[in-house]
Amino acid sequence: xxxxxxxxxxxxxxPQRRTEGASTLGxxxxxxxxxxxxxxxxxxxxxxxxxxxxxGETPQHVPATVAEYLGLQPVMGxxxxxxxASGPGMIWRAAAAxxxxxxxxVLCVIGNHRNPEAPxxxxxxxxxxxxxxxxxxxxNISYALLKQAHMARYGSTDEDFALxxxxxxxxxxxxxEAIFHGQPASVDEVLASPLVASPLHLFEIVMPVAGAEAVxxxxxxxxxxxxxxxxxxxxxxxxxxxVSQAPDLTSGPLKPSMTRAFAQSGLGVERMSLxxxxxxxxxxxxxxxxxxxxxPPGQFGAFMRAHDFGPEGDWPLNTHGGQLGYxxxxxxxxxxHVTEAVRQLRGSAEGRQIKDAEFALVTGNGATMSEAVALxxxxxP
Amino acid sequence: xxxxxxxxxxxPTEIALTQPFWDAAAEGRLVIPHCRACDQPFFYPRxxxxxxxxxxxxxxxxxxxxxLKSFSMVWKPGHPGWAPAAPYAVGLVxxxxxxxxxxxxxxxxxxxxxxxxxxxxxIGGRVLPAFRPA
Numbered sequence: 001x002x003x004x005x006x007x008x009x010x011x012x013x014x015p016q017r018r019t020e021g022a023s024t025l026g027x028x029x030x031x032x033x034x035x036x037x038x039x040x041x042x043x044x045x046x047x048x049x050x051x052x053x054x055x056g057e058t059p060q061h062v063p064a065t066v067a068e069y070l071g072l073q074p075v076m077g078x079x080x081x082x083x084x085a086s087g088p089g090m091i092w093r094a095a096a097a098x099x100x101x102x103x104x105x106v107l108c109v110i111g112n113h114r115n116p117e118a119p120x121x122x123x124x125x126x127x128x129x130x131x132x133x134x135x136x137x138x139x140n141i142s143y144a145l146l147k148q149a150h151m152a153r154y155g156s157t158d159e160d161f162a163l164x165x166x167x168x169x170x171x172x173x174x175x176x177e178a179i180f181h182g183q184p185a186s187v188d189e190v191l192a193s194p195l196v197a198s199p200l201h202l203f204e205i206v207m208p209v210a211g212a213e214a215v216x217x218x219x220x221x222x223x224x225x226x227x228x229x230x231x232x233x234x235x236x237x238x239x240x241x242x243v244s245q246a247p248d249l250t251s252g253p254l255k256p257s258m259t260r261a262f263a264q265s266g267l268g269v270e271r272m273s274l275x276x277x278x279x280x281x282x283x284x285x286x287x288x289x290x291x292x293x294x295x296p297p298g299q300f301g302a303f304m305r306a307h308d309f310g311p312e313g314d315w316p317l318n319t320h321g322g323q324l325g326y327x328x329x330x331x332x333x334x335x336x337h338v339t340e341a342v343r344q345l346r347g348s349a350e351g352r353q354i355k356d357a358e359f360a361l362v363t364g365n366g367a368t369m370s371e372a373v374a375l376x377x378x379x380x381p
Numbered sequence: 382x383x384x385x386x387x388x389x390x391x392x393p394t395e396i397a398l399t400q401p402f403w404d405a406a407a408e409g410r411l412v413i414p415h416c417r418a419c420d421q422p423f424f425y426p427r428x429x430x431x432x433x434x435x436x437x438x439x440x441x442x443x444x445x446x447x448x449l450k451s452f453s454m455v456w457k458p459g460h461p462g463w464a465p466a467a468p469y470a471v472g473l474v475x476x477x478x479x480x481x482x483x484x485x486x487x488x489x490x491x492x493x494x495x496x497x498x499x500x501x502x503x504i505g506g507r508v509l510p511a512f513r514p515a
Contacts, residue, residue, distance in 0.1 A: 129394045130425045133509055134485040136471045137391075138459025145473055149451040152493035198454040198468075244473055244483040249451060 003230035004264075005095035006223030007377065009039025009216035010339040014177040015209035015327035019113040022210070024057045025069045027111045031212035031332075032070060039216045040226060041105065046216070048076040048097055048106030050090040052331045057113075066109070076103040082238070083366020084278055086110055087213060087335025088373035092234035094217035104219055111212025112330035127242040139280070140205060142243040142368035144197035147283040149249035151199060153298065158199060160301030161282040162190035165203045165324055167309040167317060168279060172325025174311065174352035179207050179327030204282040204324070211329020213339050229345040232267065232359070233376040235260030243368040250298075253372035254363055255291035265376035267359060269293055272376075274344050274360040275315060276337040279322040288363055311352045319344060319352050334364040338375070345379040383466040385485075386503035390462035393507070399426050401440050406510045409501035413480060415441040424480035445499030447474040447512060450481060452491040462505070474512050487513040 011034025013027055028051070036043060051066045058065045063077030076097045082089045087110055094106035136142070150156050169185040172178035185193075185203050193202040220230065235257035240246050262268060269292050279285045286300040294315075295303035309317035320326050320340040323333045341360035343349040349357075357379060364373040395403045402425075405412040415422045418435030422443075429436045452472030458464055470486040474497055487500050495514055502511035 124394050126425050128391075129396075129399065131483045132391050132460070133393045133504065133507075134471055134483055134511070135390070135455060135458065135460075135463050135466070135469055135504075136483055137463075140457070140459065141453050141455060141471060144453035144455075145451040145471075148453060148493065152451065194456065195454070196457045198456070200453075242483070244481050249473075 003220045003232060003378070005098055005217050005231045006220050006228040007091065007215055007231065007342045008218055008223050008226050008228045009035040009041065010342045011035030011038060011214040012336065012339050013111065013212045013329070015179050015211045015329050016114070017179070017209055018115070019210040020115060022113045024054050024111060024113050025066065027113055027210070027212040028066060028109045028214070029070055031111055031214035032107055032109050035107070035214035035216050041216065045105045046072055046107045047074055048094060048103035049074040050078055050080055050094055050106060050108045052086045052110035053079055053081045054112070072107070074103065076106070082364065082371040082373065083331065084280060084334035085364030085366040085371045085373040086331050087338050088362055088364035088375050089236060091215065091217060091231060091338060091375055092236070092373070095231050098217070098219050104222060106217045107214060108217060109212065109214040110335050111332040112210060114208065114210035114330070131242055131244065139368065140197045140200060143281040143283055144200045145243050146249055146287070146369060147199050147281070150283060150286065153250055156286070156298060156301050158191055159187060160304060161204060161286060162187040163301070163304040164279070164282040164285045165190045168322040168324035171310060171319055171352070172321025174319070175321045175326060178321040178325050179209055180321065180325045200281060206280050206323045206328035206333065209327035209329050211327070211332050213329070213332040213335035215335065215338055215342065227346045228380060229342045230378045231375060232378045233261040233264030235264070235374045236372065238371050240370050241367055246369060250287065251291055252287055252365070252369040254288055254365060254374055257372040257374040258292050258361070258363070261374040261376045265378070267376060269361065272359050272361045273316065273354055273357040274319065274341055275317045276341040276360050276362045277318060277322070278334055278337055278363045278365040279318060279324050280328065280333070280365065282324070284365055284369065287369065292361070311349070311354050316354050319349060319354065334366070337362050337364065341377050345377055385466060386506060388462055388466060388505045390460060390505040392505055398428060402426055405440070406501065407508045409508065411443040411445050411499050411510045412440040413443050413476070413478065414438045422478045422480055424476070424482050444477045446477040446515070447497045449473070449486065449491055449493055449495045449497055450475050451493055452486055472512070485509070485511040487511055
């Protein structure tokens with residue numbers, strides 16, 4: 001088990017429902033500054049830059065635009081475009097660039113402002129041509145199809161899925177920034193929330209918000225003497241884009257991604273102190289629990305009933321509330337699972353700290369269970 | 382049930398390569414690509430076969446029979462133009478030939494596994510390959 005790189009600084013902007021007048025660049029700058037302050041490094045140490053795509057504001061030349069805005073002149077820059085897996089996907093790419101000798105300290109930053117009146121998608125791709133004309137626009141329907149397939153195949157129930165949303169809301173009560181802080185939800189309340197696309201209820205779906213998240217990754221050598229979390233293993237896989245092209249509706253590309261990440265780390269899932277699992281919808285957590293080997297296929301409901309998923313519980317899960325409780329800050333939603341894991345592993349998760357947190361599994365998921373990244377992170381050895 | 386032909390919804394964004402699919406659909410037929418090299422059908426139409434990357438394939442008429450892999454009753458559509466039709470069903474149709482396509486399902490109570498048949502339907506002024514229970 002050799003630390004591949006160190007995560008030494010994290011920055012998060014509190015999720016907001018609307019940000020009229022704000023620019024994505026400005027929000028990225030705020031998150032980057034918070035991460036740099038947290039790292040204790042000087043700005044001049046940053047020589048690598050990984051950014052997310054920016055639909056609308058900066059369609060091209062994103063790394064150059066962000067670098068210029070931040071006054072950086074990186075020797076490595078790129079866009080990571082893996083939907084909700086972009087954030088975790090940045091972390092191993094940063095480590096790989098550092099290990100390849102191309103740079104030493106990488107700023108990974110992703111986020112978006114939010115103006116609900118933004119123009120509709122300009123897509124002219126197969127999903128637009130072959131799915132949208134039949135009445136299937138947006139991710140809700142795709143994930144509804146995945147949930148329905150799971151229920152049909154395994155007999156899983158709405159109550160099973162509602163437990164996932166319930167726990168997300170419960171953990172959000174320990175996270176003052178969470179969009180659902182002050183709004184817990186019982187299983188009955190989840191089930192009573194309106195059907196958006198059957199069998200998905202409103203509370204099983206993330207709330208879109210604005211936000212930005214930043215992580216500073218550096219070499220293990222440079223991290224010496226600083227409070228760091230370490231990247232111990234990573235895995236990635238892309239299988240399709242449109243849900244109609246998914247090779248499997250009840251198991252996804254996170255399965256091989258997690259297998260690879262665990263193999264690299266030399267650890268098994270049972271060693272994890274935190275499950276920081278991408279949760280755009282309840283079905284995504286269900287499938288990930290099963291794909292991780294924590295429970296047999298089809299059995300996540302029994303697993304949800306058998307454990308306590310709070311910070312003091314036997315299986316802490318998404319202690320920041322997950323995106324179902326925290327809100328989904330656009331593409332930065334996936335990075336919240338990284339920043340929360342780093343905070344837990346560094347012992348700085350105020351008000352929700354897991355005792356002696358040692359290892360964390362982080363997952364990212366993009367499109368319709370299409371793009372997957374799994375990371376295993378560890379505390380200071 | 383809402384008359385789907387009156388909906389103001391986004392139609393197909395066809396290109397030259399895919400035009401035969403939509404032209405056939407307008408005539409109430411379903412055609413899908415079939416690779417000459419590996420002898421496998423595929424969907425959606427692409428420049429090259431996704432199985433073997435051969436660039437020679439033909440349009441073949443599909444049987445129009447299929448099975449419902451999954452579905453959703455859409456109460457809150459992603460596009461506002463669909464609101465008058467809600468709730469309506471969309472689903473994944475495993476065609477008898479093998480490939481899966483997403484389609485509109487003409488049923489108020491679909492069931493996973495049900496047998497479906499092609500039901501050409503005017504949606505927003507264009508006849509599209511929808512499906513209904515067989």
